[in-house]
Amino acid sequence: MNSTENANAEGHYKLMVLAIAIGLTGVFLRFGDFHYASIISNIILIIGVLIALKSVFAILK
Template identity: 50%
Template sequence: MAQSTQNANSEKHYIALIIAVAIGLVGVFIRFADFKLASAVGNILMVVGTIFVLRAVFAIMK
């Protein structure tokens, strides 16, 4: 039990969450940019951010 709690409180999980959320936010802001593929690039970044967030959350729960 102690090892599971220690793993959940690991700093690397929360750093990964912050980076993943930042990637998703960049994707949202890029969607409003004014260049040819802005929407596609923004959507891709949002999907990548979402995948990273889910991986980090499930690693914390594990």
């Protein structure tokens, strides 16, 4: 598989959409009104960022 086919692989973009959805969930939980909302939202947001970085670096590879 050449680099153009690798960059256009559907799996990379599915992973990117998943990362965006997880990141948005973390952002929306910041507005939650329960005891550990800030901590949980930060953890979820960091997980989303890590998944997004993984997919971006897989596309660039």
